[in-house]
Amino acid sequence: MAPGALIDVAYDDDNNNNNNNNNNNNDKNINNINNGTILEHVSDAIDDVNSIKYDTKSKFDATKDKATFRQYEDACDRVRGFYREQHEKQTVAYNLAARGRFYSASRPRPRMTIWQAMEKLDALVDESDPDTSLSQIEHLLQSAEAIRRDGKPRWMQVTGLIHDLGKLMLFFPELGTQGQWDVVGDTFPVGCAFDERIIYPETFAANPDAQHPVYSTPHGIYAPGCGLDNVMLSWGHDEYLYHVVKDQSRLPPEALAMIRYHSFYPWHREGAYRDLMCDRDWDMLRAVQAFNPYDLYSKSDEVPRVEELKPYYLELIDEFFPQGELEW
Ligand SMILES: [Fe+2]
Numbered sequence: 001m002a003p004g005a006l007i008d009v010a011y012d013d014d015n016n017n018n019n020n021n022n023n024n025n026n027d028k029n030i031n032n033i034n035n036g037t038i039l040e041h042v043s044d045a046i047d048d049v050n051s052i053k054y055d056t057k058s059k060f061d062a063t064k065d066k067a068t069f070r071q072y073e074d075a076c077d078r079v080r081g082f083y084r085e086q087h088e089k090q091t092v093a094y095n096l097a098a099r100g101r102f103y104s105a106s107r108p109r110p111r112m113t114i115w116q117a118m119e120k121l122d123a124l125v126d127e128s129d130p131d132t133s134l135s136q137i138e139h140l141l142q143s144a145e146a147i148r149r150d151g152k153p154r155w156m157q158v159t160g161l162i163h164d165l166g167k168l169m170l171f172f173p174e175l176g177t178q179g180q181w182d183v184v185g186d187t188f189p190v191g192c193a194f195d196e197r198i199i200y201p202e203t204f205a206a207n208p209d210a211q212h213p214v215y216s217t218p219h220g221i222y223a224p225g226c227g228l229d230n231v232m233l234s235w236g237h238d239e240y241l242y243h244v245v246k247d248q249s250r251l252p253p254e255a256l257a258m259i260r261y262h263s264f265y266p267w268h269r270e271g272a273y274r275d276l277m278c279d280r281d282w283d284m285l286r287a288v289q290a291f292n293p294y295d296l297y298s299k300s301d302e303v304p305r306v307e308e309l310k311p312y313y314l315e316l317i318d319e320f321f322p323q324g325e326l327e328w
């Protein structure tokens with residue numbers, strides 16, 4: 001089945017909703033796998049849009065390259081419904097509630113090593129579809145391997161290895177994840193005006209915050225120059241993983257920025273939200289821009305041999321996560 005078809009199913013029938021009251025474990029597993037499959041297709045379609053739009057080699061120019069533009073439009077068609085829903089629902093209220101659930105003292109936090117998390121994410125995504133480009137574990141290893149091949153530091157290699165593990169959030173019911181829209185997709189700040197450079201900016205008209213007396217103003221609840229550490233970015237796999245690893249790893253600030261901002265395309269690719277940055281954020285921006293090609297363009301590389309690479313990466317994981325298990 002083509003990715004577009006699956007996304008249509010997801011949005012027409014509300015199949016993407018992760019909230020179910022099913023107490024049967026088998027049904028839960030099937031639902032997890034269904035959700036994982038939809039997640040993979042939505043995530044791939046989102047990556048298609050960004051990889052065509054930001055392909056540095058072809059220097060995408062809508063007015064010149066008609067064939068590429070056609071490809072780009074097709075890719076956009078596949079994600080339009082997804083972004084319409086996301087842009088309507090990512091509000092300040094939703095984001096505060098999501099963080100409240102994450103930090104709730106009563107939330108049972110699953111305990112897993114990084115490698116176990118990689119295997120869990122992989123297992124929850126159905127690989128039976130021949131159209132599916134790469135499994136999750138392969139995408140993570142490809143990103144890490146491309147970074148390693150280029151002689152980049154070990155902390156950046158491990159960042160490539162883990163950067164999408166936040167997608168596991170979809171399978172932890174206590175986080176109250178609603179569907180695909182609060183897991184994947186480009187991210188943006190909430191609490192201030194939605195920038196025109198976010199994909200499908202017109203779809204924010206349906207977001208109640210777009211009419212809010214404070215949240216709809218250029219700086220909203222933020223002071224100019226406050227620094228992105230103080231800005232609430234739309235809740236999803238980037239933000240979730242950042243909150244998991246920031247206090248449970250030996251990763252440097254640049255690595256944490258790569259994790260937190262890797263889907264923040266309006267910022268790292270479109271130049272938006274400069275007003276909110278502090279001096280330090282400019283270094284973080286350079287780090288995220290250096291990371292981005294390894295996320296977007298390593299997918300065409302050779303499929304990695306998981307078992308062969310495992311010993312190298314287990315050692316790397318130990319270096320930056322010496323405690324072993326993390327609380328997720
Ligand atoms: Fe990602």
Ligand SMILES: [Fe+2]
Nearest residue numbers: 139163164295
């Ligand atoms: Fe990725």
